[in-house]
Every structure is written in C-alpha cells, then in structure tokens.
Amino acid sequence: xxxxxxxxxxxxxxxxxxxxxxxxxxxxxxxxxxxxxxxxxxxxxxxxxxxxxxxxxxxxxxxxxxxxxxxxxxxx
Amino acid sequence: xxxxxxxxxxxxxxxxxxxxxxxxxxxxxxxxxxxxxxxxxxxxxxxxxxxxxxxxxxxxxxxxxxxxxxxxxxxx
Amino acid sequence: xxxxxxxxxxxxxxxxxxxxxxxxxxxxxxxxxxxxxxxxxxxxxxxxxxxxxxxxxxxxxxxxxxxxxxxxxxxx
Amino acid sequence: xxxxxxxxxxxxxxxxxxxxxxxxxxxxxxxxxxxxxxxxxxxxxxxxxxxxxxxxxxxxxxxxxxxxxxxxxxxx
Amino acid sequence: xxxxxxxxxxxxxxxxxxxxxxxxxxxxxxxxxxxxxxxxxxxxxxxxxxxxxxxxxxxxxxxxxxxxxxxxxxxx
Amino acid sequence: xxxxxxxxxxxxxxxxxxxxxxxxxxxxxxxxxxxxxxxxxxxxxxxxxxxxxxxxxxxxxxxxxxxxxxxxxxxx
Amino acid sequence: xxxxxxxxxxxxxxxxxxxxxxxxxxxxxxxxxxxxxxxxxxxxxxxxxxxxxxxxxxxxxxxxxxxxxxxxxxxx
Numbered sequence: 310x311x312x313x314x315x316x317x318x319x320x321x322x323x324x325x326x327x328x329x330x331x332x333x334x335x336x337x338x339x340x341x342x343x344x345x346x347x348x349x350x351x352x353x354x355x356x357x358x359x360x361x362x363x364x365x366x367x368x369x370x371x372x373x374x375x376x377x378x379x380x381x382x383x384x385x
Numbered sequence: 386x387x388x389x390x391x392x393x394x395x396x397x398x399x400x401x402x403x404x405x406x407x408x409x410x411x412x413x414x415x416x417x418x419x420x421x422x423x424x425x426x427x428x429x430x431x432x433x434x435x436x437x438x439x440x441x442x443x444x445x446x447x448x449x450x451x452x453x454x455x456x457x458x459x460x461x
Numbered sequence: 462x463x464x465x466x467x468x469x470x471x472x473x474x475x476x477x478x479x480x481x482x483x484x485x486x487x488x489x490x491x492x493x494x495x496x497x498x499x500x501x502x503x504x505x506x507x508x509x510x511x512x513x514x515x516x517x518x519x520x521x522x523x524x525x526x527x528x529x530x531x532x533x534x535x536x537x
Numbered sequence: 538x539x540x541x542x543x544x545x546x547x548x549x550x551x552x553x554x555x556x557x558x559x560x561x562x563x564x565x566x567x568x569x570x571x572x573x574x575x576x577x578x579x580x581x582x583x584x585x586x587x588x589x590x591x592x593x594x595x596x597x598x599x600x601x602x603x604x605x606x607x608x609x610x611x612x613x
Numbered sequence: 614x615x616x617x618x619x620x621x622x623x624x625x626x627x628x629x630x631x632x633x634x635x636x637x638x639x640x641x642x643x644x645x646x647x648x649x650x651x652x653x654x655x656x657x658x659x660x661x662x663x664x665x666x667x668x669x670x671x672x673x674x675x676x677x678x679x680x681x682x683x684x685x686x687x688x689x
Numbered sequence: 690x691x692x693x694x695x696x697x698x699x700x701x702x703x704x705x706x707x708x709x710x711x712x713x714x715x716x717x718x719x720x721x722x723x724x725x726x727x728x729x730x731x732x733x734x735x736x737x738x739x740x741x742x743x744x745x746x747x748x749x750x751x752x753x754x755x756x757x758x759x760x761x762x763x764x765x
Numbered sequence: 766x767x768x769x770x771x772x773x774x775x776x777x778x779x780x781x782x783x784x785x786x787x788x789x790x791x792x793x794x795x796x797x798x799x800x801x802x803x804x805x806x807x808x809x810x811x812x813x814x815x816x817x818x819x820x821x822x823x824x825x826x827x828x829x830x831x832x833x834x835x836x837x838x839x840x841x
Binding site: 482484488494495496500502506508517518519520521522523525526 | 616617618621622631633635651676677679680681682683684685686
Binding site for chain 3: 342
C-alpha cells in the first residue's frame, strides 16, 4: 500500500468502514489500525454471510482477503 | 505498475472509469487516486453483480482483484 | 505484518484466539507465538469444520490460510 | 518480463494483438504500451466471452490475467 | 518462516508430526528437515485422502501446500 | 528460473516443444525465446483444448500458466 | 528452496522419483536437475491422470505445481 492510499486510510481511523471480502462475505467495524499489506484491525465487528450476521468483536483481518473497503463520507 | 502505465492512470484522475473485476463484478466510479499495486480509490462508485447495481460511495479497491480498467476517451 | 499489527499480536500472547480460515474452517487455541508472515503457534487447539470439532493439540498454522483472527476483549 | 520478451513486445506496439485470458475470455485490440508486469494498454478493444463480443474501447489490462498473447505476423 | 517458528520446528526434528494440507489430505511422518519456506522432508510418511491411507516413504513436501502442522506433546 | 534450467531451455531454442498448461490445455510450437519467469515465445503454435486444435501463430505465453514443458529428444 | 533441501535433492539426481502434483496427477521420472524454485528436469517421464498413464519423455516441470516428491530409499 503506497503513500497516497495510506493517507486515506489514516483519515478513516476510528470510523466505521464496510469491507467486501473476496469470499463474498461482508464485514463492518470501526477501523483501528492497518499496515502496508492492508492488514486491518477492527472493533465492534460484524460479519455477514448468506444473509446471516454474526458479531466477531475485535479482529485482525488479513489484507489479501479484501476486495474493497467502502469508506464513510467525509464530514464537511 | 511501471512508469508508462502510471502516466496513463495519472491522466485519468477525476474521470469516470469502468472496472471489470476477476470475480466478474463491474465497478464504475470517479478515479481519485492509485498506487503502484493498482490499488485504487474511487468516488460515486457503483458495483454491478448479476444484473443488480448497488451504490458503494467512496471506496478503496485492492488492485489484485482487477481484470481490466476501461478508460474514457481522451478529449480532443 | 507491520509493527502496528505486531504489537497487537504480542499483547494477545497466551490468550485464547479464534481464527476463521479461508477454507471456512474455524480454529480456536491459546496463541503462543507468531512471525511476520502471520504464521502462528497455538496450544490446546480445536478445529471445527462442518459442525464437527476435533482436538489438534499444539499446532503451527501457516498465515496465508487465515481470513481473520478474532481477539479476546482486553481486560479493563 | 525480461529483456528478450520486452523487445518483442516493443516491436508489436501499435499493432493488433489477440489475448487469451485465464478466465477463458478473449480480448483483441491495438497494443499501445506495456510494463514489466505485462500490464498492457490497448485501444479499440473488444472482449469476447461465451460467444458475445463487446467493445470496451481504451483499456488497461492487468498482466496477471493473461494466458497468452497472439502476435501478428511480421511483415516481410 | 521467522526465527520464533524456526526454533519450534528445530525442536521437533526426528519426531512424528501430522500435517493437514490445503487440499484436505492428511500426511503423517517423521520430521527430518525443513527450510524457511516451510518445505519439509519427512520419513515413514503416510498420506490419507478420502479415508484411504497410502505409504509414500521419504518425501519432500512443498510448504505452500500446508494448512497446519500438528506437533507432538513435549515430553516433561 | 535458475542457471541449470536456463541452459536446458537454451539448447531447445528453434525446436518443437509441447506444453501442458495448468488449465489442462496443450500447446505445441517452435520455441523461439524465454525469460527467467519461464515466459516463452513460440512460433507455428497450435493450442488444443477439449479435443479441438486451433492455430494461434506466433505467441507470447506467460510462464505462470505452465505445468510442464515436454522437450524433444536430443539428437545423437 | 534452502540449503538443507537442496542437498537432499542433489543426492537424488539420476534416481527415479515420484511426484504428486497439485492437480492430483502423478509424475514419475529420472531426476536430472533442479533449481531453487523446485523447477525440475526429468527423463523417461510418465504422467498418470485418472488411471491413464502417458509417456512424456524429457520434461521441465514448474516447481509451483508440486505437492510432494517421493524419494527412493537410500541404498545402504
């Protein structure tokens, strides 16, 4: 993850993000930290698969499973 | 992503691009930024899968999921 | 695995963690050690697949099989 | 992509090439540029899948999706 | 494979280990050697797939096929 | 591709080789060039899939699609 | 492939080895050479798939397709 992207991630720390994973699951949680491999730590995380949502609390998610991260609108 | 390609991407910043993903989904959005791994940030993004389109707003998309990026025609 | 993530893992040594694997299996165990590839060693490990749980004792798990690690709540 | 291959690609700039992709799709277009990862830019591109052909205009195609590139005969 | 993990592997040389592979097969054998890619050499190896066990003698197993290595209990 | 293998490839330049690909297709052609990633250029190439053979002329084949290369017998 | 493993391979040059591939095929042949990626050259090679065996002569096999290599017993 290069600088341009890293700055964007930094601005979204402590905000709620939505992740689409490669395995089609969806994960929502508060973004706490990340590294250059797009490994993320999230809190208050929920994972949705096949219409069922499950709380998974505080997680470390490997970046190579991520399809996309949907970011909250910036406050104006 | 080497220099030749990087220059092309730079010219398409703030333009609408269409992405075909490896998982057969289609994503359209305004290209805001990118890095050497072809990780992209997009705004006003829509994702289409199996004929259904969903707004996903501002996203960070991991480059390794991309099949191809269809670029707008250059204005003459 | 970069520094931010490494520190988090370090704090969870000797605690019980839950792993979701890419192959949909679930693994629980006491986190003993890890390396930069997210290779983990676990003790008192149990693997659950298709509703069946099996004890696998002390294991070394390759990091590239991990989807996410669910961490215990920090004690206050 | 090493030097031997790079020279070949260079000679085929501005010529029409046919790509077989790993996902069994076929892509034809005018080769405009490429980098060491075999990322390509193409113009006047058409993508064929399951017997249906669609124009996709100017594209950037990630090299890791390519199976093979069929090159035009050299003019004598 | 980083140092922490390497030390653990070293302690299990000449002991019987059980491997779960990514392709769901199970392999048991005496661990003889390993390298940083988790490539392993095993002796008196047996491979189990779909309930059938077959002796495969002395093998070299590529590390990238490994899901997890179940290690014997340390003697006290 | 290390030196030992590179020398072997060099000796087979301008000879007819048969490739088995990971996608089960078979490709035959005259080996013209190669690089360290086992990317190959071939001439007079034919691709066979599901019993059907198609001429694809001069191609550049990405090495990561190759399962094995069957080489001609050395002339004595 | 690190030194420990390389030494083992070296000792098995010119001996008959059996390979299990990731695609479930089996390959037997005389090991002639190898490199650090576990790319192998084999002679008098036979490939078995779905119960059918076919002679493929002298081959170069890409290492990333290998599951395991079954080595002959050392002569005493």
